Amino acid sequence: MDIYSKPIAFAVLAVVVILVGTVVTMFIPLFMPATQPPGDFVKPYTAVELEGRDIYIREGCNNCHTQTVRPLRTEVARYGEYSKPQEFAYDRPFLWGSRRTGPDLNRVGGKYPDSWHYQHMDNPQAMFQQSNMPAYRWLAQARLDTSYTAKKVAALGYGYSPQDVQRQLDDFRARVTAVDYPSKEIRNKVTPGALKGDLTELDALVAYLQKLGKDVKTVAAEASAPKAAEAAAALKNPYEGNRESIEEGKKLFAENCSVCHGADAKGKLGPDLTTKKKKFGDTDGDLYASIAKGRPGGMPDWEKTLGSEKIWKVIAYLRGIEGKQ
Amino acid sequence: MKSNGYDDSVVTGFTFSALFWLIIGLLVGLLIAAQMFLPALNLAPWLAFGRLRVIHTNGLGFGFGLAGIFACTYYMLQRLTRTPVAFPRLAKFHLYFFNACIALAALSLFAGMNTSKEYAELEWPLDVLIVVMWVIFAINVFGTLLKKREGQMYISLWYIVAMTVAVAVLYIVNNLEVPVSWFKSYSLYAGANDANVEWWYGHNVVGSVFTFPILAMFYYFLPKSVNIPIYSHRLSIISFWSLVFAYLWTGAHHLMFTPLPEWIQTVAIAFSIFMIAPSWGSVVNGYYTMQGNWDRMRSNYLAKFFIFGITFYGLQTIQGPTQGLRTLTSFFHYTDWVIGHVHMGTMGWVTMIISASFYYMVPKVFATEVYSVKLANLHFWLILVGQLLFTITLWIAGIQQGAMWKATNEDGSLTYSFLEAVAAMYPYWKIRFVGGLIYFAGIAVFTYNLIMTVRKAKVAAPAAVPRPA
Ligand code: HEM
Ligand code: HEM
Numbered sequence: 173m174d175i176y177s178k179p180i181a182f183a184v185l186a187v188v189v190i191l192v193g194t195v196v197t198m199f200i201p202l203f204m205p206a207t208q209p210p211g212d213f214v215k216p217y218t219a220v221e222l223e224g225r226d227i228y229i230r231e232g233c234n235n236c237h238t239q240t241v242r243p244l245r246t247e248v249a250r251y252g253e254y255s256k257p258q259e260f261a262y263d264r265p266f267l268w269g270s271r272r273t274g275p276d277l278n279r280v281g282g283k284y285p286d287s288w289h290y291q292h293m294d295n296p297q298a299m300f301q302q303s304n305m306p307a308y309r310w311l312a313q314a315r316l317d318t319s320y321t322a323k324k325v326a327a328l329g330y331g332y333s334p335q336d337v338q339r340q341l342d343d344f345r346a347r348v349t350a351v352d353y354p355s356k357e358i359r360n361k362v363t364p365g366a367l368k369g370d371l372t373e374l375d376a377l378v379a380y381l382q383k384l385g386k387d388v389k390t391v392a393a394e395a396s397a398p399k400a401a402e403a404a405a406a407l408k409n410p411y412e413g414n415r416e417s418i419e420e421g422k423k424l425f426a427e428n429c430s431v432c433h434g435a436d437a438k439g440k441l442g443p444d445l446t447t448k449k450k451k452f453g454d455t456d457g458d459l460y461a462s463i464a465k466g467r468p469g470g471m472p473d474w475e476k477t478l479g480s481e482k483i484w485k486v487i488a489y490l491r492g493i494e495g496k497q
Numbered sequence: 498m499k500s501n502g503y504d505d506s507v508v509t510g511f512t513f514s515a516l517f518w519l520i521i522g523l524l525v526g527l528l529i530a531a532q533m534f535l536p537a538l539n540l541a542p543w544l545a546f547g548r549l550r551v552i553h554t555n556g557l558g559f560g561f562g563l564a565g566i567f568a569c570t571y572y573m574l575q576r577l578t579r580t581p582v583a584f585p586r587l588a589k590f591h592l593y594f595f596n597a598c599i600a601l602a603a604l605s606l607f608a609g610m611n612t613s614k615e616y617a618e619l620e621w622p623l624d625v626l627i628v629v630m631w632v633i634f635a636i637n638v639f640g641t642l643l644k645k646r647e648g649q650m651y652i653s654l655w656y657i658v659a660m661t662v663a664v665a666v667l668y669i670v671n672n673l674e675v676p677v678s679w680f681k682s683y684s685l686y687a688g689a690n691d692a693n694v695e696w697w698y699g700h701n702v703v704g705s706v707f708t709f710p711i712l713a714m715f716y717y718f719l720p721k722s723v724n725i726p727i728y729s730h731r732l733s734i735i736s737f738w739s740l741v742f743a744y745l746w747t748g749a750h751h752l753m754f755t756p757l758p759e760w761i762q763t764v765a766i767a768f769s770i771f772m773i774a775p776s777w778g779s780v781v782n783g784y785y786t787m788q789g790n791w792d793r794m795r796s797n798y799l800a801k802f803f804i805f806g807i808t809f810y811g812l813q814t815i816q817g818p819t820q821g822l823r824t825l826t827s828f829f830h831y832t833d834w835v836i837g838h839v840h841m842g843t844m845g846w847v848t849m850i851i852s853a854s855f856y857y858m859v860p861k862v863f864a865t866e867v868y869s870v871k872l873a874n875l876h877f878w879l880i881l882v883g884q885l886l887f888t889i890t891l892w893i894a895g896i897q898q899g900a901m902w903k904a905t906n907e908d909g910s911l912t913y914s915f916l917e918a919v920a921a922m923y924p925y926w927k928i929r930f931v932g933g934l935i936y937f938a939g940i941a942v943f944t945y946n947l948i949m950t951v952r953k954a955k956v957a958a959p960a961a962v963p964r965p966a
Contacts, residue, residue, distance in 0.1 A: 174649075176650050177648050177649050179642035179643060179645075180643070183658050186658055186662055186741060187662050187666070190662070190663055190745050191666075191745075192745070193742065193743070193745030193746035193768070194666070196746070197746055197749065197761055197765070198694060201690070201693055206758055207690055208689040208690045226681070229611060230611060231548065231609065232547025232609075232611060233547055235546065235547050235550045235551065236546070236547065240756065245905075245909075246902065246905060250902070255755070255756050257756035260687065260688030260692075262687065263687055264685075264686070265683070266684075266692045267613060270831070270835075271831055271836075272832070274915075275915045296536070300916055302916050303916065304533055306536055306539030306547070307536070320678055323678070324681075327677045328683055427914070428914070476909075476910060477911050479911075481910075
């Protein structure tokens with residue numbers, strides 16, 4: 173039989189040839205639990221986080237940001253624990269991305285306080301002059317449309333009732349509009365008057381960003397907490413009072429820390445560091461632990477990005493400016 | 498209708514639709530290229546990088562790419578079967594319907610209706626329209642093939658049939674989604690499964706749109722242009738079947754080091770390496786066709802488009818499998834290097850072949866000669882220089898970017914912050930923009946040349962102009 177003169181037979185054969193690889197590498201894995209295992213430690217998105225995720229998709233953030241940390245040494249140092257398949261059980265669609273014009277975001281949840289994100293989304297260049305990220309001012313100026321939220325969670329099978337959804341939305345609104353909301357000042361600055369008491373698209377987006385990787389971090393933090401505290405108490409700064417190191421520390425501070433703690437270290441998004449009394453303890457060991465491991469509420473961990481030497485130099489610099497009002 | 502009985506009105510219609518979407522897509526490309534070093538250009542929600550990048554890729558892949566493919570397919574199909582298109586009215590409808598789909602697609606993407614899955618961003622109502630559009634096309638392809646007066650199907654028809662069936666399977670499976678409103682849906686698959694389905698699609702849709710039909714054009718228009726038959730029929734048989742077989746195994750080379758099971762990644766690497774063989778089968782077939790007649794690179798203005806085009810295809814199909822290897826992907830994945838890879842394929846291979854095919858086809862349809870060979874040569878050099886400046890710059894940029902991401906100090910901490918690596922890219926991104934401008938100038942010359950060719954024909958012999966069927 174001459175297949176090259178029979179178009180239909182030819183087409184059928186072509187389909188069969190195409191389907192072999194398709195079945196082996198795509199179709200069969202769909203039914204193998206190991207491809208996308210469920211994760212006990214991963215919680216589905218709340219109604220607000222889901223709306224935030226949809227805004228992330230609408231704006232095409234995935235065109236510049238990935239959400240998967242590869243198991244490579246430098247990548248783990250830069251972003252944190254590498255990504256596990258379980259984490260993505262609720263991701264429809266997946267948002268791993270294919271291009272890193274901006275940094276990976278799979279571990280960004282809890283790394284910074286909400287205020288950091290409000291300010292950053294409003295004007296990235298005001299925080300990082302060299303950044304090429306667009307300013308997303310319009311998000312704070314748009315009321316969050318929740319008319320489909322209940323339908324969305326139903327389609328995704330999260331198991332929330334419409335009442336649950338309403339409660340989640342109300343609770344979250346109460347949280348970000350409360351008088352004692354820690355990021356109130358900056359939220360109020362970027363949100364127009366009429367929307368201050370309401371949920372905006374930016375509120376939802378920030379909620380989503382704060383969820384990314386949080387479940388994984390919680391598990392890891394619980395496992396390592398006691399050991400770290402013990403080790404920290406015994407530490408002493410090797411560069412204390414060293415002039416050169418203090419100069420270097422000053423430069424490092426300007427590059428890495430001033431965004432949140434202010435150019436004069438008197439505090440902005442993060443606390444004032446010029447006082448003798450520090451929020452998380454005053455010894456060298458406490459300071460080292462704060463910087464190296466991070467603190468809840470938005471202090472990132474710097475150990476893997478800066479390394480211990482540079483951290484000690486920053487501490488030497490801070491010791492030089494503290495208490496001098 | 499002309500004496501040969503072929504209906505070429507849709508050929509012209511699709512040719513100029515392709516040029517229209519090419520120019521739109523390139524203007525958007527230039528804007529996003531500028532936004533990468535001038536973020537103040539993100540002027541409004543619908544003009545922000547995240548939305549525009551998708552319009553660039555869809556506009557060029559599906560607007561320019563598909564229109565060019567349809568134009569050449571309607572042309573080749575009729576001649577290779579020696580049969581007029583089976584349903585000319587349906588073909589006409591296809592032309593208008595296609596353009597309406599692409600226009601709606603662009604509008605919806607501007608508005609942020611977007612599923613986020615690469616090259617499958619359109620929301621579900623548009624997916625339905627695209628499937629209908631594809632079925633209309635397939636009816637004419639198979640309708641004409643079934644009526645054919647030529648016994649054997651030539652190589653080009655194999656690739657057209659493969660594209661027709663592959664795109665249908667890929668598009669439908671990857672776009673299965675659960676709608677929640679007219680403008681919003683969620684993928685049927687979750688997490689790693691969604692990623693695996695997406696890149697099975699993503700890799701193969703690039704193959705089905707930017708490889709199969711472009712090879713169809715190459716196998717038809719190169720021999721026609723230089724007047725030499727293709728070197729080896731047997732080699733083309735082997736290349737064809739091994740290419741369509743191996744392509745479908747390789748999607749996971751886009752997902753190296755992700756949480757996707759490792760065996761799928763390993764299989765993808767192996768088949769990617771194997772792909773060099775069938776790809777180079779076509780390259781070698783092209784080179785040998787020219788054997789003994791290389792002087793036509795000078796005397797025939799179309800030969801150099803085809804030979805440079807297939808050469809970029811050859812380079813692309815070596816670079817691709819290489820950058821999929823574990824050590825190299827860990828360095829180059831996510832960097833500007835990959836953007837260089839993409840644009841050698843699209844600005845080198847795809848554009849070169851479509852350009853030459855149009856130059857061959859349009860004068861034939863209008864029974865005339867091309868308006869200016871000089872301008873065609875200028876067009877060639879502009880798109881060649883523009884593309885090389887663009888891609889070589891980004892390969893260098895990608896190496897530096899990858900190195901900065903990986904650099905560590907003695908104590909194991911990172912040498913550069915992410916932002917330092919961004920700042921280091923600005924000079925490269927500016928040069929890329931210039932490369933894009935040069936390439937764009939070439940496309941402007943191309944468009945002018947084709948418009949003038951049609952004008953000239955209309956002035957010379959109004960009767961030769963194909964009337965609407
Ligand atoms: C004037 C010429 C062009 C310019 C200035 C341009 C610019 C760009 C830019 C800035 C990006 C985003 C890169 C990034 O995220 O880092 C991009 C991506 C892309 N462009 Fe172009 N482009 C041009 C021509 C083309 C052509 C002719 C095609 C196809 C026919 C094309 C297809 C694509 C594709 C598929 C991507 C996505 C790549 C990926 O996701 O890895 N481009 N282009
Ligand atoms: C043997 C043939 C080829 C192989 C094995 C191959 C391999 C690859 C690999 C491994 C990547 C992913 C790089 C990364 O993200 O780290 C890639 C990306 C890409 N390649 Fe190829 N390539 C081949 C030929 C082509 C051709 C002919 C084109 C047509 C123009 C093309 C267009 C693209 C595009 C558009 C992307 C970007 C996808 C995205 O991330 O959005 N490739 N290729």
